[in-house]
Structures are given as structure tokens and as C-alpha cells.
Amino acid sequence: MIDGSILVGAEIRQATARFTSVNPATGETLTPDFSSADASAAADACALAAAAFPAYSATTPEDRAAFLEAIAEQILAIGDELIERAMAESGLPRARLEGERGRTVGQLRLFASVVRQGDWLDATIDPALPDRAPLPRPDLRRVNLAIGPVAVFGASNFPLAFSVAGGDTASALAAGCPVVVKGHPAHPGTGELVARAIRAAVDASGLPAGVFSYLPGETNALGEAIVADPAIKAVGFTGSRGGGLALVRIAAGREEPIPVYAEMSSINPVILFPAALEARGEAMATAFVQSLTMGAGQFCTNPGLVLAIGSPALDAFVTAAGAALTDSQPATMLTPGIHSSFEQGVDALAGHNAVTTVARGRVGEGVNQAVGALFQADAEAFLADRALGHEVFGSSAIVVRCRDMAEIGRVVASLEGQLTATFQMDEGDQDDARALVPIVAARVGRILANGWPTGVEVSHAMVHGGPFPATSDGRSTSVGAAAIYRFLRPVCFQNLPDSLLPPAIAEANPWGVARRVEGQREGSPR
Amino acid sequence: MIDGSILVGAEIRQATARFTSVNPATGETLTPDFSSADASAAADACALAAAAFPAYSATTPEDRAAFLEAIAEQILAIGDELIERAMAESGLPRARLEGERGRTVGQLRLFASVVRQGDWLDATIDPALPDRAPLPRPDLRRVNLAIGPVAVFGASNFPLAFSVAGGDTASALAAGCPVVVKGHPAHPGTGELVARAIRAAVDASGLPAGVFSYLPGETNALGEAIVADPAIKAVGFTGSRGGGLALVRIAAGREEPIPVYAEMSSINPVILFPAALEARGEAMATAFVQSLTMGAGQFCTNPGLVLAIGSPALDAFVTAAGAALTDSQPATMLTPGIHSSFEQGVDALAGHNAVTTVARGRVGEGVNQAVGALFQADAEAFLADRALGHEVFGSSAIVVRCRDMAEIGRVVASLEGQLTATFQMDEGDQDDARALVPIVAARVGRILANGWPTGVEVSHAMVHGGPFPATSDGRSTSVGAAAIYRFLRPVCFQNLPDSLLPPAIAEANPWGVARRVEGQREGSPR
Structure with missing residues (x-):
């Protein structure tokens, strides 16, 4: 069902301000019209994301992986309506969009496997050396934690694989970050169908409502409000150089500047x-x-x-x-x-x-x-x-x-x-x-x-990134398993009681992740 | 020997503009006076660093580790002159500076061991799947490469461990990046002694001269010129919030913006x-x-x-x-x-x-x-x-x-x-x-x-970082083994002939590093 809704967590809203999408192949205006979310919807979505962050970022790898797989199932369950709508809104042919749906579902499943495998936690332990002279060494344990709620700006050229449930959303959710999507105005119907699929997966997985919000809109002010919101801790964007740089400027001008991963411009x-x-x-x-x-x-x-x-x-x-x-x-x-x-x-x-x-x-x-x-x-x-x-x-x-x-x-x-x-x-x-x-x-x-650059494999070794202006952060990739690292940050725990440690670095290793001890890898207990 | 020199690669220069350092314990002006490097020295140092980059970033882990160890030896070889000068320039007591020298040498050796161990390369291989339907998968290999020449701004409060041969320099050199140091004007004699030690290690290791340059100075213009130079690809800084933010602004305003790792302000x-x-x-x-x-x-x-x-x-x-x-x-x-x-x-x-x-x-x-x-x-x-x-x-x-x-x-x-x-x-x-x-x-x-925050262990699990304004990039640490990741970026090689691949991802694995294949770790061949 498409009715032009805004999804602020579990809450469905309609705005008075509306916009429409166009079939680029015919010039025809499509129905229905869509809510143009405003700054207050953005603020509410960001506040819900912040509220959901502690619980969602503490989910087990298994629960989080199952959630990503549930999103994939819900997207497939939309059926042909999704393909038809995406064709009408993008002018892209059926075979391309069916392939793109496969890629979208495939990357959600890839991130599920990445989350389960656990290397992304980079769990690292330097045990205490109480007898070291001149000073003892404390017990030090480092783990990657989710960076916080992430704003995602979908791309027009991948209405499925790099939009509402695309690579940025999948990798941010995999990292443990709630996501606030600013819907691309070129494919709002496609966006809403996918947003409702994610919403259904959130509900079915028993996760806090703020894990995902969807804000359709066509104004720059909407994107600016999301990126400027103090609850947002990182931004994923694919689009034009001008659009990406505008977000970079807003993020840098915040009281707390945040990283922006903008994939912008390349002549390959x-x-x-x-x-x-x-x-x-x-x-x-x-x-x-x-x-x-x-x-x-x-x-x-x-x-x-x-x-x-x-x-x-x-x-x-x-x-x-x-x-x-x-x-x-x-x-x-x-x-x-x-x-x-x-x-x-x-x-x-x-x-x-x-x-x-x-x-x-x-x-x-x-x-x-x-x-x-x-x-x-x-x-x-x-x-x-x-x-x-x-x-x-x-x-x-x-x-x-x-x-x-x-x-x-x-x-x-x-x-x-x-x-x-x-x-x-x-x-x-x-x-x-x-x-x-x-x-x-x-x-x-x-x-x-001896190939051609179009066609980007979604795998462990892929890098879809590069120095400026290919991206705003050349230390990262937006496609492939390593995209999860964009939304993580390391935290060290020194001499904390075992019961207060994140599971990945607790003594008993309840998640069974591979860890590094004194800089050397332990054999994975799996 | 201290004579107020600028070290532009192997070239020793004196500038007409001079500055002096002060013994803070007595207010007395110390001798000699020092060259105040200008924009032309900065441009020459950056050009040399760019010229040295291809060769230095391609050194084997063993050669690079031996170079880091050679720096440590050369610093120790300075002997008590280094401690005496640092005491005079910083007002810090002997025991503290001897300890700090130990930490400086220790962290160079830690990075040598990190470089040899090879996990920092994150070598990741997805082998070709020529028979996959509907499309074959190409051979994909990802490896971390050095980001390019790095500008380092030393801290006043660690004239050894976070200055000329401190943590930023050690981690950048470990990553394969030539370093241009802007010397801190509070301890120019200490800085020059250490710079000459690094210089001697560069010579003894047969590395290109541009791997290291040292630019003493007291003007903001010098730092600005270094950070603005197109050859520089990342910045390490420890100091005040105002100073760090000034560098962040310069880096963001470049034609090619670059990452700045500024450690600035914390009340702990x-x-x-x-x-x-x-x-x-x-x-x-x-x-x-x-x-x-x-x-x-x-x-x-x-x-x-x-x-x-x-x-x-x-x-x-x-x-x-x-x-x-x-x-x-x-x-x-x-x-x-x-x-x-x-x-x-x-x-x-x-x-x-x-x-x-x-x-x-x-x-x-x-x-x-x-x-x-x-x-x-x-x-x-x-x-x-x-x-x-x-x-x-x-x-x-x-x-x-x-x-x-x-x-x-x-x-x-x-x-x-x-x-x-x-x-x-x-x-x-x-x-x-x-x-x-x-x-x-x-x-x-x-x-x-149940400890106190002062005293930062230099180890694998340490994180000396944190969200803004503790640092300008909360996804990183400036102390400990993980600091090397600040100066690396991933590059993917698709279907390249084996002879053209970086050794870490070549089929024969000549460096014997642990690699990930299809997302799973191979046993280390060592």
C-alpha cells in the first residue's frame, strides 16, 4: 500500500504539504501524492532513534542478523508491486530492477553473515600484568561500538540497492545504528513500500520503534534538519557533488561535527x-x-x-x-x-x-x-x-x-x-x-x-570508495562487507568488572567471537 | 648537536628569521636560536615527501619495522643531552622525561612489531567464481595502502612521546607514510635532536630523503602552509581546541579535503x-x-x-x-x-x-x-x-x-x-x-x-580518542597499535595480473600475512 505516509518510528503521519513523482518515460504525474516531511517530523524521528539506540546497539549478533534477514524477506514479500512502481518512477527496465532487488536482498543477507561472524567487533584484549615493573599494566579491552543514529540519503540511480533499504541502511543497521532515511523524491512510492517492509521487520523482531524512520520529502530543508539534529552521529549519502558537499558543510558546522560518507563524483x-x-x-x-x-x-x-x-x-x-x-x-x-x-x-x-x-x-x-x-x-x-x-x-x-x-x-x-x-x-x-x-x-x-567498471560486486573485498571527490571520506567503502566499519568506533574498557563489559570482550566470550590477545589472534572458538 | 637547523629531507637549512625557547622554570632564554621555517621550506619538504611516497610505501614490513627500530636506537644514542635539553625546555623533571623517552622508544618498537605482524593490511580475497550464474564473479582482492604524506604537529606536554618522533610520527611511518613534522616552538632543541636522530635512521636504512622532514617554527602560517600543501594527505595534531579546529578548517577548505586527527580537549x-x-x-x-x-x-x-x-x-x-x-x-x-x-x-x-x-x-x-x-x-x-x-x-x-x-x-x-x-x-x-x-x-x-585516567598504556587495546571535541575524529585512537589505521585506506584490485598486485594480496603471499578469504580468516602461514 502506498498512501504518501511519513513513518516516524511506528507512527504513521500525513503532512499537509505534498509532492508528486513523475514517470520519466512519459512525463506523466503518478498517484498518489506524498507527504513532504518537515523539520518537526525530522526532530521526532531523530529523538526516537536516539531513544532506540541503547537497546538496539546492544542486540546480540544473532538477533541483529535475524532482523536484517527479516527485512530481506519483507522486501521480497512486497512482490511485483515493488518492481512495477520502481519501473514507473525510475524509467529503469524490469530486468534491471529485478536484479537490483536481488542485490538489495543479497546485501542485507551478506551483512547478516558479517554480523554473525563477529570480526567487525575487532575485540582486542591486553590482559593485566600486575607484576610488571616499574608499573603494573591494567586489564585493557577494546571493542567496536555503534556510532549512534545514522541519517541515510538514498540515491536516485539505485531506487532499491542504494535507497531506503540499500547499502547504507544495511551497513548502519548491521553496525547497531538506528537509521533515519530521507526518502528520495524521485521514487517516493518505491521508497514507501520498502520503508513499510522495514517497519514490518522492526515490529516482527520486537525492536524499539525508533530503529527506523522514513521521511519522504523534496526540500533541502528536510535533509538539513536531519543532518543538523544532535541525535544523528553519522551520515550516508549517494548523489551529486553539490548535494554531498552541502551535507558535509552542515555536518562540519554542528556543535558536534560528525562524519559524512558521501559518494559523489567519478569519471572512472x-x-x-x-x-x-x-x-x-x-x-x-x-x-x-x-x-x-x-x-x-x-x-x-x-x-x-x-x-x-x-x-x-x-x-x-x-x-x-x-x-x-x-x-x-x-x-x-x-x-x-x-x-x-x-x-x-x-x-x-x-x-x-x-x-x-x-x-x-x-x-x-x-x-x-x-x-x-x-x-x-x-x-x-x-x-x-x-x-x-x-x-x-x-x-x-x-x-x-x-x-x-x-x-x-x-x-x-x-x-x-x-x-x-x-x-x-x-x-x-x-x-x-x-x-x-x-x-x-x-x-x-x-x-x-580487462573488464569494465560498471557492475560492482557486493562482497568482502569490494571497495566502492576513493579519495575526494569520489567520496568525502576515502578511508571507507559504501559497497561490500567493509562498509560496516563506517558506523563503528572503538572504545577501551580498563579494569571494568566483567559483568559490566560488552559481551564481545567479557571473559567468557558468550558470543564466541574471534579476539586478539596481546596483538595475536586467538583461534576462533566456533 | 643543536644549531637551529631546518631539515628538509637530507638538506640542512638555516633561515634568517629566528626564534628562541625559554626555560619555563627560570624565565631564562635558551641558546641557540632557531630557524623559523617559511612556506618555501614547507613546500620543498612536502614535495620531497610526495617524491618519497611510492618507494617508502612499498617497503617490506621487515624493512619498515627495522627502520622504526633504528629510529628508537638513534634516539637512545643521543644520551643524556636529550634529557637535559628537554628538562630545560619543558620544566619537566628528569624522571618523567626518562620515562617518556622509554615510552617513545617503546612505541616505535610496538609499531615495528605491528608492521611485521601484518593484520593492519587487512588483506582480503574473494576468489573468482567463473561459473557463477547469472554473472561470473571476478577475482577481488582488498588491501590497506598508505594514505600519503602526513603532517605531524607535536604536543607541548609530551616533548618526546607526542612530538617529533612521537605516536603520530611512529604510526604514520608504520603505515608507510612519509612525515613532515612542524616542530613545536616550546621545545625546539629537543625537537632538533630527535629530528636528527630520525634523519640518521633514514640515511642508515637507505630510504629516500623525503621520508622525513623537520620544520621548526613559531608562526601559524607555517602550519597552515603544511596542511594546505596538496602533497599532504592527512594530519596528526595534539594540542589546544583552537589550534586543532584551525587545522580542521584548513584541511576542509582544500581543493582535496583531507582527514585531520586532532586530539584537543577533555575534562575526563x-x-x-x-x-x-x-x-x-x-x-x-x-x-x-x-x-x-x-x-x-x-x-x-x-x-x-x-x-x-x-x-x-x-x-x-x-x-x-x-x-x-x-x-x-x-x-x-x-x-x-x-x-x-x-x-x-x-x-x-x-x-x-x-x-x-x-x-x-x-x-x-x-x-x-x-x-x-x-x-x-x-x-x-x-x-x-x-x-x-x-x-x-x-x-x-x-x-x-x-x-x-x-x-x-x-x-x-x-x-x-x-x-x-x-x-x-x-x-x-x-x-x-x-x-x-x-x-x-x-x-x-x-x-x-578504580584507577585514575592519567597514565595511558601504549598497547593493542588502548583507545586514546573519543567524540568531538576530545578529538576531531572519534573513530580513531592516537595512542596504541590501532593508531596505524588512521593513515591507511583500502584499495580493491579486480582481476589484476598477479605480478601487478601488492605483495600482501599476491597469490604466493610472499610476506606471509594472515588473510581473509570469502570473509573467513586463513590460518596465518607463519
Whole structure:
């Protein structure tokens, strides 16, 4: 059921102020209309989250894992209504959204397994040394505790996997943090369905109501009120650079500044090394255009920059990529706003006097459709204008022609922080690639070889992060098991009576977690 | 040898602008005078650090550990000149500085053992699943890499253990980061001796010169230039709230914002629970005053706030503490500036109309001496004026008299973030203490029972951190083995040829580190 509600803990509210969502494929306004939550709903949700924090953060790994699994079940139980609504609100095709639902449920289950396994607690014990001279050592025990209530801002481009019950919510709940979601106004119906699913899981799990609240809205003031609320102790965000930086500023200006994990902007350089380009440039071109245009290019990891040494092989690559792009179908973008930003970005590149347009995709009949764009420029021109390195969200890329590997290195070194960098390389490219690895590694969260950056595996080793502005905190990942660490902080307990210790560091180890003693791992008692 | 030099990598420079240090015990100006490094020295040091980064961050654990041990040896090799100079520049007594040298050397050796052990790499492998449907999984390998060159600002109150070769430098070097130290102007001779020791270790270890630079100076402009330099990727600082926040602002305003780990301000509440207070209030009072006045109270963990329920037992505690303080000797403070700030803070409390002065320590003959101060106030007054909760750096504390445990809870909940909280508790206090643990744990980095917060063990389980303003980043510790994580960031390698992988995640595991595969720990091959 979708009726435009605000979910303040267990309480269902309706606001007088309303907003609507639009089907970007048709321009049609969808029903129903939605409550636009205001600052008072935000304050109430944050207060409930703070009230729920002590009990929720003290849940056992088993109870918390079962709760995450219950959310996954409740999402699946919505059935096809969820997919239909998400299709209508995002313009994304059914197969993509079914896959995304699988990913959403899969990451909730992954975090359930992570919570049960217990390494995230980093339980560390330095036993007392009463006879040490000149001074005895006290008993010292360190454990990771939940940071506090977390504000989550969903992304428009993943209405399921990075929205209401997406990666940020899953990892924050896994860490023991209540979550206040600011619903994305582009998919409020989808958001409400998922919020009600989480609500049902909270109830069924017997958890305090404040563990989860959902605040739909379209005003900046709503997001500002949530981030400024003293109860909130961290923020997860995926979206634009401007939006992320606004939240960073609010968080830094609080009486108690808090961490913001904003995943913002990346052009994901792809480096075509000479031997690979020579051997399989045309196949690469087709695969590249596929990655570029997938989902209208609306991925954080969309390949927006191609670097290679000028050569006949590069000419052939550009020709083949241009041909593939010319044949590409237009695709509906997520919102009219995203579409118009894309067009502005593409127009700016097309009109830049150092940039040549290689090709544009097919123009369609529908509204809000991305028409793919491929440009090229010389390295010198690219290095001379930083604007050429800014993200154009959507299927737009620029091929930058370099004189030699050293110039490729200079271009890479000039780039801002990135989520990914891709090496297209063959056996003969290994020495060139090896020389670039340290330069690239210092600027990205993930380096991949002979694949394409779109498609982010949700696993233990994934890093979806990177130095600024890829994210506002390059020490973290927003995808994969390690995302839980964003919402934890270490606390040391010195000589506390055993009965007062958190279970993970109590003498009897009732949760059976692996611990470190004197810096060395104990065998896991499991 | 001390001649006032700047150490820009291996290059020794002298600047025309000079400054001097003062013996705080006598007011006498010490010789020689010192170079005041300028922005151009800072730029050169940062450029050298950036140049050294690829090679230094790629050193093997064994080489890096041996380097840390070599620094420890070189510091010991300075001999008594180091102790004598530190005594003259800080007013601290010989025994304290000899102990601090031991701690400095000990923490370098601890980080050497941490580096060798390898858990800090968090090597994590999700092997390829080529047959997985619907999509194969690529090979994914995650490892922690050094964040880049680090700027270190030493503390005045630990001229050895938290200055040039102190905890921040040791943990940054352990992580693989070159270090640029901004020397503290209160102990430039001590700083130069230690800087030359590090320099000698860099040379002897055959490392690139830019691994370490030392920039003495007394201007804010010098620190600003270092933090603003694009080569610097993180900052370690211990000092005042004003100083720390200034660096946070500069770091946040950079084109690429960077993390700042500033350890700033804490009043370290001590809670006297009723049964313990009744049973041993007088013994507690003596021990409390000892902790309060140790080192003129110039510890970040100095107990500046005592909370207890008003009772005859508390009256007896206050009387006994007042008597002990009245008998306490004055002690030279680190600098004339710190002394005058202390006097201003104490005067403000003494003149506050809701605060009563319990006792002052003995007044001495010397200059810059802290005269201990003990105040008391009601919880209501404390809650009404946040200024009463601000740190007065030095031996000043306030006893806050509460009506009941609930009011103690409200006072704790009103506090800003703290490095520590102390429970003085007996068997009969366990239920009261248990109820306070979650409230306290949310606000501090360390909770200790039946000890005093001064004296910070350097070990694996220590947390010397806490929410703002105890530190600018409550997800970290600046003391103990876990401090290394501040200067690392995760990078994922997807399908990279084995020969291009960092050794920690290469198939053959040449460094023999423990790794996680599919989220489960492999047995360490060692």
C-alpha cells in the first residue's frame, strides 16, 4: 500500500504539504501524492532513534542478523508491486530492477553473515600484568561500538540497492545504528513500500520503534534538519557533488561535527595499453560502448574517460566506438533534472574548442532520453582545463589522446579522486601497467583489469570508495562487507568488572567471537 | 648537536628569521636560536615527501619495522643531552622525561612489531567464481595502502612521546607514510635532536630523503602552509581546541579535503559511586589529588570533573581532597602561555557565582608555576552553564554535587565528547554503574574503573580518542597499535595480473600475512 505516509518510528503521519513523482518515460504525474516531511517530523524521528539506540546497539549478533534477514524477506514479500512502481518512477527496465532487488536482498543477507561472524567487533584484549615493573599494566579491552543514529540519503540511480533499504541502511543497521532515511523524491512510492517492509521487520523482531524512520520529502530543508539534529552521529549519502558537499558543510558546522560518507563524483578512467589496443581494439570498443550506455550511463562507475597513446590502433578504436555509439538506443533517464544536467554537460563538451565530437547515439521519440555522446581531445588540452575532467552523469565519455605512457601518467596524476580505474592490458603491457599502478592506486578505490567498471560486486573485498571527490571520506567503502566499519568506533574498557563489559570482550566470550590477545589472534572458538 | 637547523629531507637549512625557547622554570632564554621555517621550506619538504611516497610505501614490513627500530636506537644514542635539553625546555623533571623517552622508544618498537605482524593490511580475497550464474564473479582482492604524506604537529606536554618522533610520527611511518613534522616552538632543541636522530635512521636504512622532514617554527602560517600543501594527505595534531579546529578548517577548505586527527580537549569525568565513596572516600581523595596534580595537571587525561551524589561521604571526600590539595607543591608549567591560560581558567571558575573554591595548592617562589585548584558546584548550576564543562589545562578540577544517580546521568549526557571516564565503584555499585555504561560509552574513548585516567598504556587495546571535541575524529585512537589505521585506506584490485598486485594480496603471499578469504580468516602461514 502506498498512501504518501511519513513513518516516524511506528507512527504513521500525513503532512499537509505534498509532492508528486513523475514517470520519466512519459512525463506523466503518478498517484498518489506524498507527504513532504518537515523539520518537526525530522526532530521526532531523530529523538526516537536516539531513544532506540541503547537497546538496539546492544542486540546480540544473532538477533541483529535475524532482523536484517527479516527485512530481506519483507522486501521480497512486497512482490511485483515493488518492481512495477520502481519501473514507473525510475524509467529503469524490469530486468534491471529485478536484479537490483536481488542485490538489495543479497546485501542485507551478506551483512547478516558479517554480523554473525563477529570480526567487525575487532575485540582486542591486553590482559593485566600486575607484576610488571616499574608499573603494573591494567586489564585493557577494546571493542567496536555503534556510532549512534545514522541519517541515510538514498540515491536516485539505485531506487532499491542504494535507497531506503540499500547499502547504507544495511551497513548502519548491521553496525547497531538506528537509521533515519530521507526518502528520495524521485521514487517516493518505491521508497514507501520498502520503508513499510522495514517497519514490518522492526515490529516482527520486537525492536524499539525508533530503529527506523522514513521521511519522504523534496526540500533541502528536510535533509538539513536531519543532518543538523544532535541525535544523528553519522551520515550516508549517494548523489551529486553539490548535494554531498552541502551535507558535509552542515555536518562540519554542528556543535558536534560528525562524519559524512558521501559518494559523489567519478569519471572512472580507462587506460588502453598499447599491446591490448593493438590486439583487440575493436572488441574493446564495442564492450566499452556497452559499459558506457548501460542504464543510460547512470552509474557512479560509468567510464567517462579513456586514456591511450595516439596511434592507428587508437584511431581504429575511436572509429569502432563511434560506430557502436551511433547505433546505440536512447534510454530514459531517471528524472527530468538529471536529463537536463546531462544535456548541459554534453553541450558544454560539444562546444568546447579543444574537444571534437566523435559520435552521438540515436535520438528517440520519448522524453528525458539520454543520447550517448563520445568526445575526444589531446592530453595537453585536457590538462589545460580541469572542467574537462568533471563528471557528466550519463552516457558521455571523452577519449584523451596522449603522446606516450609518461603523458598518460601525467593525466592520471592530474585527476581528482576516483571510484575506479580500469586497465585494458595484455601480456606485453605489464611493464607499462606496473609503472602506473602506484600513481593510479593513490587516486582510486578500485583498480580493475580487462573488464569494465560498471557492475560492482557486493562482497568482502569490494571497495566502492576513493579519495575526494569520489567520496568525502576515502578511508571507507559504501559497497561490500567493509562498509560496516563506517558506523563503528572503538572504545577501551580498563579494569571494568566483567559483568559490566560488552559481551564481545567479557571473559567468557558468550558470543564466541574471534579476539586478539596481546596483538595475536586467538583461534576462533566456533 | 643543536644549531637551529631546518631539515628538509637530507638538506640542512638555516633561515634568517629566528626564534628562541625559554626555560619555563627560570624565565631564562635558551641558546641557540632557531630557524623559523617559511612556506618555501614547507613546500620543498612536502614535495620531497610526495617524491618519497611510492618507494617508502612499498617497503617490506621487515624493512619498515627495522627502520622504526633504528629510529628508537638513534634516539637512545643521543644520551643524556636529550634529557637535559628537554628538562630545560619543558620544566619537566628528569624522571618523567626518562620515562617518556622509554615510552617513545617503546612505541616505535610496538609499531615495528605491528608492521611485521601484518593484520593492519587487512588483506582480503574473494576468489573468482567463473561459473557463477547469472554473472561470473571476478577475482577481488582488498588491501590497506598508505594514505600519503602526513603532517605531524607535536604536543607541548609530551616533548618526546607526542612530538617529533612521537605516536603520530611512529604510526604514520608504520603505515608507510612519509612525515613532515612542524616542530613545536616550546621545545625546539629537543625537537632538533630527535629530528636528527630520525634523519640518521633514514640515511642508515637507505630510504629516500623525503621520508622525513623537520620544520621548526613559531608562526601559524607555517602550519597552515603544511596542511594546505596538496602533497599532504592527512594530519596528526595534539594540542589546544583552537589550534586543532584551525587545522580542521584548513584541511576542509582544500581543493582535496583531507582527514585531520586532532586530539584537543577533555575534562575526563570521574564518577564516585555511593558504596565506594562511603567505603573509601578519603583514600580516593588522596589518589585523586595525586592524579590531578601530577605533572602540573598537564595531561590530556587529567581528571577535571568529579561527579557524585551529595552526602556526608562526599563532604568528607571534598574535605580530604581539599586538605591534600592545600598541601600540594606548585609545579612549573610547560610554557608561560600555558601558565597564563591556566590562571585565566582558574580565575574564571573562582569568580563564577555558582562555583565555590574548595582549596588551592601551595604558592611557590618560581615563575610559571601551577597552583592547584579545586572547586565545587551543584549539578543544576553545572548544567546551566556549559562554560563550566570546558577544559582548564592544568591541575584544576570541579566537584559537581548531584541529587541522585539520575542527575549524574543527566550531567554525563550533557557533556561533550571525552577521552576518558572513570568509575570509582565497589561491589554494591554495580547496578548503578551498569546503567551508566551506555551513556558514558557513547561519549568517551576509554572507560576505566578504580584507577585514575592519567597514565595511558601504549598497547593493542588502548583507545586514546573519543567524540568531538576530545578529538576531531572519534573513530580513531592516537595512542596504541590501532593508531596505524588512521593513515591507511583500502584499495580493491579486480582481476589484476598477479605480478601487478601488492605483495600482501599476491597469490604466493610472499610476506606471509594472515588473510581473509570469502570473509573467513586463513590460518596465518607463519
